[in-house]
Amino acid sequence: MKNTELIEKLYGGGSLTLDEYTCLIAEHDESDCELLYQYADEVRNRWYGHDVYLRGLVEFSSCCKNDCYYCGLRKSNKKAKRYRLTKEQILECCHEGYELGYRTFVLQSGEDDFYTDEKICDIVSSIKREIDGCAITLSIGEKSYESYKAYFDAGADRYLLRHETADFEHYSKLHPPSLSAKRRQQCLYDLMDIGYQVGTGFMVGSPFQTAWNLAQDMIFLRTLKPHMVGIGPFIAHSDTPFASFDSGTTELTVFMIALIRLTLPKANIPATTALATIDPRGREKGICAGANVCMPNLSPLDIRKKYMLYDEKVCTGDESAQCRACLQRRLESVGFKPVVSIGDCACWNESNA
Ligand code: SAH
Numbered sequence: 306m307k308n309t310e311l312i313e314k315l316y317g318g319g320s321l322t323l324d325e326y327t328c329l330i331a332e333h334d335e336s337d338c339e340l341l342y343q344y345a346d347e348v349r350n351r352w353y354g355h356d357v358y359l360r361g362l363v364e365f366s367s368c369c370k371n372d373c374y375y376c377g378l379r380k381s382n383k384k385a386k387r388y389r390l391t392k393e394q395i396l397e398c399c400h401e402g403y404e405l406g407y408r409t410f411v412l413q414s415g416e417d418d419f420y421t422d423e424k425i426c427d428i429v430s431s432i433k434r435e436i437d438g439c440a441i442t443l444s445i446g447e448k449s450y451e452s453y454k455a456y457f458d459a460g461a462d463r464y465l466l467r468h469e470t471a472d473f474e475h476y477s478k479l480h481p482p483s484l485s486a487k488r489r490q491q492c493l494y495d496l497m498d499i500g501y502q503v504g505t506g507f508m509v510g511s512p513f514q515t516a517w518n519l520a521q522d523m524i525f526l527r528t529l530k531p532h533m534v535g536i537g538p539f540i541a542h543s544d545t546p547f548a549s550f551d552s553g554t555t556e557l558t559v560f561m562i563a564l565i566r567l568t569l570p571k572a573n574i575p576a577t578t579a580l581a582t583i584d585p586r587g588r589e590k591g592i593c594a595g596a597n598v599c600m601p602n603l604s605p606l607d608i609r610k611k612y613m614l615y616d617e618k619v620c621t622g623d624e625s626a627q628c629r630a631c632l633q634r635r636l637e638s639v640g641f642k643p644v645v646s647i648g649d650c651a652c653w654n655e656s657n658a
């Protein structure tokens with residue numbers, strides 16, 4: 306089948322095989338992209354119109370016990386600056402976010418055992434108690450079923466855990482032997498089972514990645530059916546084993562965003578900070594190709610430069626209010642409207658109707 310036929314097939318609700326995804330990802334020209342973006346834009350509008358959900362991100366700890374080869378926070382990076390926010394500081398970020406209009410807070414960190422399950426549950430339930438009607442997303446890595454369940458019972462609504470790559474062999478090239486794709490994927494199924502709105506995703510252009518690997522990611526997404534899919538380009542961090550690898554491109558990342566929009570029409574798809582880091586108009590390009598979520602930073606200014614997953618990360622010098630205003634301008638410049646309602650995934654609304 307020709308690429309245009311494959312795109313038409315996806316748009317019409319059909320599904321592609323692994324080989325069809327691989328061909329489309331490996332080789333596409335400008336007119337394929339144009340058609341794909343037009344359809345992705347249309348499908349996003351069908352479910353979300355021109356609304357872009359804003360979620361306030363609080364990066365509350367830069368300490369991590371893991372050693373992912375790509376990440377600046379990995380434990381072997383002795384140059385990384387480590388910090389931990391107290392419960393009071395985290396609450397303060399959320400209150401400040403509330404004043405700026407945010408109603409969803411994403412709490413992200415390295416895998417840091419300092420925050421015991423008890424501490425996480427206390428933080429989650431305190432935010433829920435103090436900020437009426439907000440939603441809380443956790444993104445704190447791989448935990449046991451019981452831990453995930455405890456956070457959920459304490460009030461956490463959503464969980465973000467990227468599968469990073471669906472291919473087991475590729476996964477083992479990006480991580481030390483102590484981490485496995487099997488375990489990572491099991492965590493995602495556990496989260497779905499507990500009843501979270503689940504976000505997963507991967508890096509585009511990570512070392513050793515092939516078009517076939519990306520096609521496997523698409524098949525994995527279709528199987529898991531997460532409520533959210535966050536993808537961004539891999540960006541080399543100079544103090545990691547992958548320092549000399551090329552970063553992912555805007556073109557392929559935006560192409561994958563559009564493919565995800567057609568594959569999972571109702572999913573929440575963020576235009577990520579990593580995309581904005583490799584391209585000054587990356588966020589806008591992502592939104593125009595089917596993304597519908599942005600996650601501006603609410604972390605205190607003095608710690609932002611210490612949460613360095615990759616080099617040259619943008620928005621580390623702006624106050625939360627500046628981030629909010631800048632994003633508003635950017636979204637409006639391409640005809641979109643930032644909204645701060647809780648912003649459930651369209652399929653979630655449906656299943657709870
Ligand atoms: N520790 C948690 C959450 C923080 S890391 C976890 O690993 O799930 C959040 C995401 O940042 C990771 O899932 C990874 O996809 C992304 N990331 C890490 N290093 C990166 C890099 N060098 N370039 C782009 N994204 C990166």
Ligand code: SF4
Pocket residue numbers: 369370371372373376377378379380414415416446
């Ligand atoms: Fe830790 Fe997450 Fe970075 Fe891996 S990606 S080293 S788990 S912060």
